[in-house]
Amino acid sequence: MSVTIDTWVRVGAVGDVPLLEGRSVTVDARRVAVFRLPDGWAAIDAVCPHRGGPLGDGLVAERCVTCPLHGRRFDLVTGEQDGGDDVVAVHDVEERDGELWVHLT
Amino acid sequence: MYARPGILVVGGGIAGQAVCEAVRDRDPDVSITLVCGEPHRPYDRVRLGSLLAPEGGDVEALRLRPDTWYEDAGVRVLTGVRVTELDPELGRAALADGTDVVFDHAVLCTGSDPLVPPLDGGGGAHVFRDPADCDAIRAAAAGARRAAVIGGGLLGLEAAHALAKLGCPTTVVHLVDRLMERQLDGPAAALLAPAIERLGVDVRLTHASRAITPTGLVFDDGSELECDLVVVAVGVRPHVELARAAGLEVARGVVVDDRLVTSHPKVLAVGECAEHRGVVHGIVAPIHDQAQVAAQTLAGSPCAYAGSIPTAKLKVMGIDLVTAGAAEGPREVVDAAGDSYRKLVADPDGRVIGAVLLGDARGAELLIDAVRTARETDDPLALLAEASQATAAELPDSAQVCNCNGVCKGAIVEAIREGPLGSTQEVVSVTRAGAGCGSCKPVVSELLKLERDGAAEEPAYLCPCRRLTREQVAQLVREQELTSVGEVAEACGAGRDCGACKPGLAYLVSELQAGRFREERHARFINDRVHANIQNDGTFSVVPRIRGGVVTPDELRRIADVADRYELPMVKITGGQRIDLLGARKEQLPAIWEDLGMPSGHAYAKAVRTVKTCVGTDFCRFGLGDAIAVGIELERAMEGLHTPHKVKSAVSGCPRNCAESYVKDIGLVAVDGGWEIYVGGAAGGTVRKGDLLASVASSDEAIRIALAFLQHYRERAEHLERTYAYLQRVGIDGVREAVLDPAEQAALIERYRIAKAASDPDPWRERDAPVHPRQFAELDGAR
Ligand code: SRM
Numbered sequence: 001m002s003v004t005i006d007t008w009v010r011v012g013a014v015g016d017v018p019l020l021e022g023r024s025v026t027v028d029a030r031r032v033a034v035f036r037l038p039d040g041w042a043a044i045d046a047v048c049p050h051r052g053g054p055l056g057d058g059l060v061a062e063r064c065v066t067c068p069l070h071g072r073r074f075d076l077v078t079g080e081q082d083g084g085d086d087v088v089a090v091h092d093v094e095e096r097d098g099e100l101w102v103h104l105t
Numbered sequence: 106m107y108a109r110p111g112i113l114v115v116g117g118g119i120a121g122q123a124v125c126e127a128v129r130d131r132d133p134d135v136s137i138t139l140v141c142g143e144p145h146r147p148y149d150r151v152r153l154g155s156l157l158a159p160e161g162g163d164v165e166a167l168r169l170r171p172d173t174w175y176e177d178a179g180v181r182v183l184t185g186v187r188v189t190e191l192d193p194e195l196g197r198a199a200l201a202d203g204t205d206v207v208f209d210h211a212v213l214c215t216g217s218d219p220l221v222p223p224l225d226g227g228g229g230a231h232v233f234r235d236p237a238d239c240d241a242i243r244a245a246a247a248g249a250r251r252a253a254v255i256g257g258g259l260l261g262l263e264a265a266h267a268l269a270k271l272g273c274p275t276t277v278v279h280l281v282d283r284l285m286e287r288q289l290d291g292p293a294a295a296l297l298a299p300a301i302e303r304l305g306v307d308v309r310l311t312h313a314s315r316a317i318t319p320t321g322l323v324f325d326d327g328s329e330l331e332c333d334l335v336v337v338a339v340g341v342r343p344h345v346e347l348a349r350a351a352g353l354e355v356a357r358g359v360v361v362d363d364r365l366v367t368s369h370p371k372v373l374a375v376g377e378c379a380e381h382r383g384v385v386h387g388i389v390a391p392i393h394d395q396a397q398v399a400a401q402t403l404a405g406s407p408c409a410y411a412g413s414i415p416t417a418k419l420k421v422m423g424i425d426l427v428t429a430g431a432a433e434g435p436r437e438v439v440d441a442a443g444d445s446y447r448k449l450v451a452d453p454d455g456r457v458i459g460a461v462l463l464g465d466a467r468g469a470e471l472l473i474d475a476v477r478t479a480r481e482t483d484d485p486l487a488l489l490a491e492a493s494q495a496t497a498a499e500l501p502d503s504a505q506v507c508n509c510n511g512v513c514k515g516a517i518v519e520a521i522r523e524g525p526l527g528s529t530q531e532v533v534s535v536t537r538a539g540a541g542c543g544s545c546k547p548v549v550s551e552l553l554k555l556e557r558d559g560a561a562e563e564p565a566y567l568c569p570c571r572r573l574t575r576e577q578v579a580q581l582v583r584e585q586e587l588t589s590v591g592e593v594a595e596a597c598g599a600g601r602d603c604g605a606c607k608p609g610l611a612y613l614v615s616e617l618q619a620g621r622f623r624e625e626r627h628a629r630f631i632n633d634r635v636h637a638n639i640q641n642d643g644t645f646s647v648v649p650r651i652r653g654g655v656v657t658p659d660e661l662r663r664i665a666d667v668a669d670r671y672e673l674p675m676v677k678i679t680g681g682q683r684i685d686l687l688g689a690r691k692e693q694l695p696a697i698w699e700d701l702g703m704p705s706g707h708a709y710a711k712a713v714r715t716v717k718t719c720v721g722t723d724f725c726r727f728g729l730g731d732a733i734a735v736g737i738e739l740e741r742a743m744e745g746l747h748t749p750h751k752v753k754s755a756v757s758g759c760p761r762n763c764a765e766s767y768v769k770d771i772g773l774v775a776v777d778g779g780w781e782i783y784v785g786g787a788a789g790g791t792v793r794k795g796d797l798l799a800s801v802a803s804s805d806e807a808i809r810i811a812l813a814f815l816q817h818y819r820e821r822a823e824h825l826e827r828t829y830a831y832l833q834r835v836g837i838d839g840v841r842e843a844v845l846d847p848a849e850q851a852a853l854i855e856r857y858r859i860a861k862a863a864s865d866p867d868p869w870r871e872r873d874a875p876v877h878p879r880q881f882a883e884l885d886g887a888r
Pocket residue numbers: 638639640641646648677678679680681682683684685708714715753787788789790791827
């Protein structure tokens with residue numbers, strides 16, 4: 001029997017992610033990319049559904065990231081692909097006392 | 106054996122491809138098998154001549170569709186295997202490799218073979234039909250003192266022109282007393298011969314060839330033409346053996362009815378192998394009409410092919426020649442002046458049945474359409490005059506603009522509106538008009554301009570989201586003295602929406618503001634954030650700078666040690682004369698660089714890459730210039746500079762060109778008495794021999810001109826525009842003028858110096874001074 005607990009995991013400090021860049025981390029055996037946006041934070045699955053590209057290394061704009069391998073673009077709020085049908089999971093991310101916390105959805 | 110019977114297309118030429126496309130357009134599910142007798146997937150035979158161009162060519166570049174098309178369309182393609190037997194009754198075809206294909210319907214697209222007249226020694230002649238023929242002709246031309254082309258039709262003239270361009274003196278030998286007698290009348294042919302001769306090709310009319318001897322060509326009258334290469338281009342013979350053996354009715358070609366069905370209901374025929382109402386066509390345009398009808402027949406819809414008008418266009422640079430329909434007839438009007446000859450032919454009822462345009466092909470599309478629709482006119486001369494003034498606007502929607510791919514004006518206009526499309530390139534790639542021989546591209550551009558109300562072509566937008574061109578952003582940067590991508594985003598929004606243009610913006614600002622530019626890493630592609638090239642598995646490759654391809658034993662040892670120490674899965678000699686360490690993890694990069702102790706080779710950046718060299722005077726018995734020293738000097742002078750797209754160079758010690766200087770962005774070649782500077786060469790996805798920018802006496806001068814060119818390109822090219830694309834767009838003449846003008850050259854060199862001083866020759870030093878404490882780290886272990 002397993003119990004699901006609503007866990008928030010501390011993944012690092014605010015200063016670990018430069019502005020408009022992403023960094024990835026493994027949470028619960030899942031690779032998650034955390035992005036620092038001009039007005040807050042975003043977190044999505046770090047693995048591109050196309051061919052596994054590292055989305056944390058993508059080029060980041062105000063609310064989307066472009067995969068560095070073949071340029072698929074994903075909305076950081078909805079996880080939806082721009083101009084395509086793929087979707088990546090979006091996770092909760094929060095800043096508390098200078099620390100970054102992630103909660104898988 | 107293929108499980109699901111469906112449609113078998115025999116022959117992967119233009120016709121085979123057109124049939125697959127037309128069938129798939131109407132039926133997404135039917136199984137299609139395309140059997141190509143040649144070892145290639147369908148390619149554009151019309152552009153075969155490009156394989157004879159001096160700079161060479163690759164049949165892959167002529168492919169009609171990429172591999173992905175066949176995957177996406179679900180067309181099974183077999184290459185390099187022929188159908189040896191067809192049994193229409195059983196619906197079964199036997200292939201040369203011993204396998205079978207079953208079918209509900211077969212479409213014969215077997216095309217034709219070159220005709221070789223019975224000549225003594227005719228076995229020594231070349232034909233001009235497929236890539237292997239081109240290889241053979243090219244090889245023979247390299248050692249030949251003179252070539253003869255038998256046949257003064259379209260194909261013969263094209264072959265002769267290609268041979269002359271390869272530097273081989275060439276004579277065209279023709280049986281009758283005028284060139285292209287099937288398409289031209291006497292006066293037009295009389296004008297064509299001197300025009301061909303002006304291109305350096307001799308023309309010998311009324312000469313019947315009798316024999317090919319080791320020393321040349323012997324004619325019926327006993328006279329001889331000395332030559333050591335003979336190409337025969339006298340016509341083609343439809344490939345009908347398969348059909349005949351299958352019991353189908355065959356005349357000159359495989360006989361088909363108006364539905365393109367042969368004498369057996371399960372078998373159709375399309376293209377050069379088919380004979381319809383006694384006519385066998387030897388050109389592309391009818392193929393597209395026929396493929397549509399064949400696909401309709403297969404889909405069970407009623408349809409009828411009423412034949413096509415023969416048209417011809419000579420694809421020889423510098424000669425405008427277009428013909429359609431009959432060259433002679435009951436009523437003829439001619440508008441001739443100097444070197445131009447324009448003629449319209451009408452029947453007794455005043456219906457247009459033919460046109461000949463030589464030296465001035467204006468209005469060709471309109472006149473071809475008039476022939477095709479048998480337009481009625483009571484004043485043919487007025488129609489000719491009107492055509493010469495006609496703009497694309499006046500063309501009827503039905504007028505075929507691209508004869509190679511069968512695209513009419515209406516389809517182009519619709520695609521532009523629907524797109525909406527903004528540049529000729531886009532229209533060509535969407536409609537395929539202009540993707541064949543390319544002669545209709547000007548009309549495509551004109552149509553685009555019309556649709557856009559005369560507005561200039563849509564510029565390549567640097568920021569497509571905000572529709573801002575490079576020049577518009579540049580103006581803003583200059584006026585407001587912006588020094589970073591963030592400031593540009595603030596000022597005009599560029600880079601905020603999708604972010605794709607940020608690297609381009611970063612280059613632009615850095616180029617305009619040289620020393621004052623403020624770097625922001627979020628504007629850089631991952632490669633330029635960590636100074637290595639990202640790989641398919643998320644690891645990175647490391648290419649240290651190895652100037653001129655010269656490396657010391659000690660450097661080799663360090664490279665080997667690094668590969669061992671970091672357990673890198675692969676060490677590879679690159680195509681750029683350097684060494685690639687592949688499979689490094691991001692966090693290993695700073696330590697790897699430290700242990701290598703060599704600067705970055707910028708192999709990941711839109712920047713100056715390699716300068717390849719050959720051994721030159723140091724070691725080579727042919728060396729005329731010190732390629733190694735000059736190459737290293739050039740690399741030192743350029744390295745660290747970022748550029749609109751990557752810049753690769755080479756220095757060769759003599760015209761044997763062992764460092765491949767002719768196909769580099771910048772290539773130096775030592776010649777007797779000095780150096781040549783070539784620019785805009787390419788040997789990647791595009792193959793192009795560079796333009797000769799200048800010939801100078803000293804290597805110092807050559808380097809100076811190379812640097813002035815580099816700076817000129819840095820300042821003017823669009824983001825991601827290689828030098829070959831840039832030069833093709835703007836032409837070499839203006840560039841040469843700018844780069845060689847003493848005052849302008851000095852100014853360019855001065856700006857180059859400022860840029861060079863502001864550039865970072867070795868970004869790998871960020872191992873000691875990272876721009877961000879966690880530049881190379883993920884979050885793992887940050888907790
Ligand atoms: C490593 C190397 C292949 C090799 O093992 O030999 C290589 C590897 C790549 N080439 Fe190349 N090219 C390499 C020599 C070439 C050459 C030959 C040369 O430089 O003499 C060419 C033809 C010349 C040219 O540049 O056009 C070449 C034409 C291309 C092109 C086609 C460019 C074009 O405009 O046609 C691309 C694609 C692009 O740039 O958009 C490309 C792109 C790439 C990229 C960077 C693809 C990418 O964006 O990730 C490859 C990186 C693979 C990786 O995982 O690291 N590579 N590539 C060679 C590195 C040379 C070096 O020492 O710097």
